[in-house]
Every structure is written in structure tokens, then in C-alpha cells.
Amino acid sequence: MVKISSNDVIAILRKYEVAGDENVPRHVSMMTISNPTVTSTMADFRFAKKQYYILFDDTANDDVEFVTAQIRSAKQDAMGDVVKNPTDNATSYALPYHGKEVYLFAVKSPKTRLDAELAERFPDLSRSTWQKHVKAGHVSVNGEVQLSPKHEIIKSDSIAVAIPDATDFSEATLPIIYIDDNVIVINKPIGVLSHSKGALNDEFTVAEFFGRYSTYNAGTNRPGIVHRLDRDTSGIMIGARNQETATLLQKQFADRRTKKTYLAIVDGIPKLPKAQIDLPIGRNPSAPSTFKVDVKGKSAITKYEVIAENDKNALVRLYPQTGRTHQLRVHMKYLNTPIMGDRVYGKPADRLYLHAASLEITIPQGDRRVFEAPMPQEFIDKFPQAK
Numbered sequence: 001m002v003k004i005s006s007n008d009v010i011a012i013l014r015k016y017e018v019a020g021d022e023n024v025p026r027h028v029s030m031m032t033i034s035n036p037t038v039t040s041t042m043a044d045f046r047f048a049k050k051q052y053y054i055l056f057d058d059t060a061n062d063d064v065e066f067v068t069a070q071i072r073s074a075k076q077d078a079m080g081d082v083v084k085n086p087t088d089n090a091t092s093y094a095l096p097y098h099g100k101e102v103y104l105f106a107v108k109s110p111k112t113r114l115d116a117e118l119a120e121r122f123p124d125l126s127r128s129t130w131q132k133h134v135k136a137g138h139v140s141v142n143g144e145v146q147l148s149p150k151h152e153i154i155k156s157d158s159i160a161v162a163i164p165d166a167t168d169f170s171e172a173t174l175p176i177i178y179i180d181d182n183v184i185v186i187n188k189p190i191g192v193l194s195h196s197k198g199a200l201n202d203e204f205t206v207a208e209f210f211g212r213y214s215t216y217n218a219g220t221n222r223p224g225i226v227h228r229l230d231r232d233t234s235g236i237m238i239g240a241r242n243q244e245t246a247t248l249l250q251k252q253f254a255d256r257r258t259k260k261t262y263l264a265i266v267d268g269i270p271k272l273p274k275a276q277i278d279l280p281i282g283r284n285p286s287a288p289s290t291f292k293v294d295v296k297g298k299s300a301i302t303k304y305e306v307i308a309e310n311d312k313n314a315l316v317r318l319y320p321q322t323g324r325t326h327q328l329r330v331h332m333k334y335l336n337t338p339i340m341g342d343r344v345y346g347k348p349a350d351r352l353y354l355h356a357a358s359l360e361i362t363i364p365q366g367d368r369r370v371f372e373a374p375m376p377q378e379f380i381d382k383f384p385q386a387k
Contacts, residue, residue, distance in 0.1 A: 002041040002056045002100065004033055009045060012054055015095050016104045017086045019047065036074045044075065051107035053078070058101050062094050067103045080107040114141065115149035118159065138163050169204045177236070177371055182245040182364045184213050184224065187373040188237045190351050194228035196221045210239040216246045226250050230326075232341070235262070235356025235373045245364055252361055253323065259360035262318040262328060263375060265353035265382060266337040267346055269314045274305040277331045281324045290344055291326045293334045300324040302331045308386040313340060315383045317357075328354065351378060 006025035013019035019027070031045035040057035053071050060066050064082045072078050083104040085092045094101040114134060119127040131149040133139055139146055140160040141153055153159070174192070178185040188194075188206055195207035210224025217223045224239035226249045240246035252258050282297025284290045291297075301321035308315040314337065318328050329345050332338055338346025340353040358372045380387050 004031075004041065004043045004054070004056070006031060006045075008097070009043060009047070009054060012095070012097055012102055012104065013047060013052075015087070015097070016083050018052075018083070018104070018106075023047075034074050036070045040070055042071065042074055051080075053105040053107070055103040055105065056097075056100050057103070060094065060101065060103065062092050064093060067093065067105070071105050077110075078105070078107060079110045080105055110154050111152040112154075113149065114139065114146055114151040114153055114159075117153055117155075118161075121159070122161070133161070133163060167202050169208055172204045172209070174206065174209045177373065178369075179213070180363075182241050183249070184210060184239045184241060185359075185371045186237050186239070188229055188234055188356075190232055190234045193231050194237070195225050206237055206239070214239060214241045216240045216243050227253050227323075229356055230352075230354075232352035233354045233356060234376055236359045236371050237356070238359060238361065238371065248364060249361065256321065256323075257362070259358075259370075260320055260356065261358040262320070263355045263357045263379060264316050264318055264328065264332065265340045265379060266314050266316055266332055267312070267340050268337040269309050270304070270306060270316065270335055270337050275303070277302045277304065277335070279331060279334060281327060281330050291324070291330050293330060298322075298324055300327050300331065302328060304332075308383045310383075313382065315379065315386050353379065355379065 006028040009028045009031065010019055010023055010025050013023070014021070027047060029046045031043055034042050034044065036042055036055070037057075039059050040055055042056070043054040045052055045054075053075070055067055055070055057067070057070060060070070067082050082093050083106050085095050087095070093103055115127050115131045118130040118134075118139065119125070122130070134149045135147055137145050137147060138161060140162070141151065142158050143160075174189070175187045176184065177187055186206065186209070193203065193205045195205050207222050207225050211218065214224035217225065224241065226238065226240050226246055229235065229237055238249065240249055278301050279293045280295060280297035281291050281300040282294030284292045299322060303319040303321065304316050306314050306316050320327055326345075329339055329342055333342070333345040340346065341349030341351050343352075355376055356373065357375070358370055360368070360370045362368045375387065
């Protein structure tokens with residue numbers, strides 16, 4: 001019987017390039033020694049959260065089937081592969097160690113995650129997409145719906161996929177303000193997503209509407225999209241109908257050569273009737289999907305002016321000079337006058353009272369245009385004098 005220590009195991013793992021110089025004997029755990037036959041000795045152990053077997057046998061003659069049979073004679077449920085000798089240009093498995101031939105067997109769990117198995121069986125969809133299908137209840141294992149992508153299965157399990165047909169939005173429409181051969185401009189209603197956030201989406205989006213008119217980004221979830229509005233924000237959105245126009249428009253947004261004007265009703269009344277807010281904005285680490293004023297954040301500038309007020313609220317016109325995510329909402333929150341209906345930075349209401357009222361931009365042929373969306377009725381109801 002060969003004596004095997006954790007020092008030996010680490011040395012052998014290094015030879016197989018499984019362990020590195022940073023690994024030490026204490027990284028080997030749960031080691032047991034056995035003798036599958038009178039001519040062999042086997043070490044069973046864990047390393048780097050994986051199970052391995054090392055077989056000492058001078059009679060194996062590099063026969064993988066023989067080595068595997070030796071291991072399974074001691075561990076009947078062992079599933080995995082004999083590791084190749086990385087130092088041999090020819091395909092071989094045995095390594096010399098202290099005058100003996102050794103073989104390394106890496107155990108593979110017979111179980112695998114449901115999302116990983118789906119991605120392997122149906123490679124046309126990504127693993128992340130399959131995760132969404134599982135969570136949506138579209139996948140059954142052995143006749144039972146599974147809602148966790150982490151659910152463990154084995155190869156013999158029966159997997160059934162029942163993805164519902166996509167909702168038909170062919171009759172859905174959005175109000176078009178302007179359209180020509182290069183651009184389309186709409187007045188986006190509240191509650192409509194600019195584009196879906198992934199492969200699975202069962203609601204009508206601006207992108208789906210633009211896709212009827214645009215070749216730009218066709219075949220993706222963002223056809224025609226060159227900028228976006230939050231779901232709860234209404235107003236002007238412009239789309240590109242071709243690649244050349246998309247490049248022109250995107251460059252203007254990136255270079256801040258567009259002029260955007262928003263209308264908002266805020267809770268409270270700003271102390272100054274007119275001002276410029278120059279406060280950097282960064283992601284809020286305690287709530288990563290939100291943002292806050294942060295000295296380490298990115299530059300953000302907003303000009304505003306109060307155009308009407310009552311006892312509790314003010315109607316303000318906002319002129320963002322930069323385009324940070326949630327910029328207007330974060331800046332108004334910082335002034336202690338959050339936008340009315342802002343469920344994240346303020347208080348809920350019947351809607352988010354933020355409206356993209358106008359956009360000045362150059363469209364192809366050098367035509368500088370100003371596109372406007374009328375003030376929503378909900379704004380007029382609260383400030384009829386501003387109509």
C-alpha cells in the first residue's frame with residue numbers, strides 16, 4: 001500500500017496543473033485512502049470545492065477504461081473524467097511520481113442546474129433567457145413546474161417547455177407627431193416602456209412601434225431607439241428610421257447639442273423661482289437601482305423656472321443640460337421638492353408628473369427642428385392657468 005499525504009496530493013495536482021504554487025496541503029480536505037486492488041492505491045479527497053481521486057497503479061498502462069473501472073470498483077457512483085497529462089504532447093494520462101504511475105480522476109456531479117441544462121439542450125436561447133422562462137413558469141421537470149433556475153436535475157430527467165405565444169400588438173399604436181423618411185417622433189404616453197429589458201417581454205413598447213418604421217437595430221429589442229424616457233414619463237421621443245440617421249441623432253445627444261425641455265409638477269415650492277442646479281449624481285450603493293447627489297458622481301446640470309404655483313405644489317419648466325439617469329428626479333428631490341408621483345424619490349400619486357415637452361434637434365439635410373408635445377390634461381387640471 002502506497003502512503004499518500006496531503007503534500008503528495010498537492011504535488012500531483014500541480015503536475016496536472018490543477019493546483020498552483022499558491023496552494024498548500026491544507027487546501028486538501030476530507031481525504032481517505034483505499035486499495036481498489038492488490039496492485040493499486042487510491043486517494044479520495046476534495047480540493048477547490050471539487051471531488052477528485054488519485055490512483056497509483058503501475059499495471060494500468062494508460063488505459064482510461066481500466067483506470068475508471070478501478071475507481072468505480074471502490075466508488076460505484078463515481079461520474080467524471082480521467083485528466084490528461086498536460087506535460088505530454090501525445091494524449092496520455094499517466095504521470096510519474098516517486099517511481100510510480102499516478103492517474104487523476106476529476107468527479108463531475110451527475111446533477112446540474114436547470115437553466116444550464118436548458119441552455120445546453122436548446123442553445124438558440126441564452127442561459128439568462130432560460131432563467132426568465134423558468135421564473136415565468138414555462139418549464140416543467142418530470143411533469144412538475146419548476147420556478148427556480150437553480151433547481152438541480154440529472155440527464156435522465158424529462159424537461160418540458162411551454163413558452164406561450166407572444167402577445168399580438170399589431171393593432172397597438174402610439175401618437176405620431178412627425179414622420180419622414182429618416183425620423184419618427186411620438187408623444188409617448190405614461191406607462192409605456194421605451195424598450196423591453198430582455199428577451200422576454202409581454203407588453204407593447206415604443207421600440208416595437210418604431211420597428212414598424214425603422215431598419216435601424218432591426219431584429220433586436222431596440223429598433224429605432226436612440227434615446228429613452230422612463231416608463232412613467234410622458235412626452236417627446238424621436239426614433240431613427242435608418243443607420244445613418246441614428247448616427248446623426250446619437251452624436252447630438254452625446255455631444256449635448258440637443259435642447260430638451262420638461263414640465264413637472266413638484267411637491268412643495270422651490271425657494272428660488274429660477275436657478276441652475278449643478279450637482280453631480282452617482283448610483284446609490286444602498287439601493288443600486290436608484291441614484292443620489294454624490295460628490296464622487298458624474299457632472300449633472302439642470303436649469304429650472306417656476307411658471308405657476310399654489311399652496312402645495314409648483315409647476316416648473318426643467319432644462320437638463322446633461323443626461324444622467326434620473327437626473328431631474330434626483331435634483332428636484334435634493335431641493336426638497338420631489339416630482340409629484342415619484343414613487344422612488346417622493347410620494348406616490350396617480351402618475352409621475354414629468355413630461356418631455358419639447359426637443360430641439362437637427363434631423364437629416366441639416367434641418368434644425370423643435371418638436372413639441374402638448375401639456376397633459378392632468379397637468380392642466382391642477383394648473384389651468386398655465387394652459
